[in-house]
Amino acid sequence: MSAAEAKNDGDRVKNNEKKEDKLADEYGAPDVYIDGEKDTCWYHWTGSIYVKMYRMENRAGTYVIALKTDPHAELGKHRHRGMVKAYTIKGNWGYHEYSWEGKPGDYVTEMPGTIHTLYMGAGSEVIFDVTGSIEFYNDDNTLREIMDGFSFWRMYVEHCEANGLKVNTGLYY
CATH class of the missing domain: 1.20.5 (Single alpha-helices involved in coiled-coils or other helix-helix interfaces)
Incomplete structure (x- = not known):
């Protein structure tokens, strides 16, 4: 040339x-900046597990949530229909079916279709970037519930309304 x-x-x-x-x-x-202390809040999900909504993007079906617990907690057996990325903020967590255990600073990628049972150690906090739905199963392996970003958004809105908090629509885009 x-x-x-x-x-x-x-x-x-x-x-x-x-x-x-x-x-x-x-x-x-x-670009979107979410102040984790001012722009969103923790709300109760199940057992001793609390959720913080960071993002709900309805076009691609992705959502970003943090989970935390003070005592040791378990979330029933479930399957993801899309990819999940997880970032360990503090504590430890993992799945009973796997040999690894997440610790602060660790990153995990979960492939669609895997079935596993989450546990979180006392004082743990993990951020999950989820695509698609999560299917929860009963002990007899029958389907109990299907949740997705709309489910977590609904719980966030209900929490805000019940507690006189303004819903941050900037989390939804």
Whole structure:
């Protein structure tokens, strides 16, 4: 490639980048900052487990929640229909079916279709980035309940309404 061809190719790339930047500015979704103390709150889910909603994105069916517990807690057997990413903030947690145990700073990826039983050690907090639904099973392996981002959003809204808190619609996009 000659110097002139290289310059023309570089100009073309630069022009395309400018056009793409303009499209992103015009049509792209804005960055979102959620202050974990001011913009959202903990609410009771089940047993000793509390949930904090960080994000509900209805177009892709993804949602980001944190779970925490003071005493040791267990969440029944369940299956994810989409990928789950987990970030351990504090404490320890894992699944009875696996040999690993998450500790602060650990990252876990869970593949769709896996069935497992969550446990969380006392004082644990974990953030889960979930896609799709979660199916919960009874001890006899019959389906008990299906939950998704709308379920967690509903619980958040109900908690806010019951406690006179303003629903932060900025968590839903």
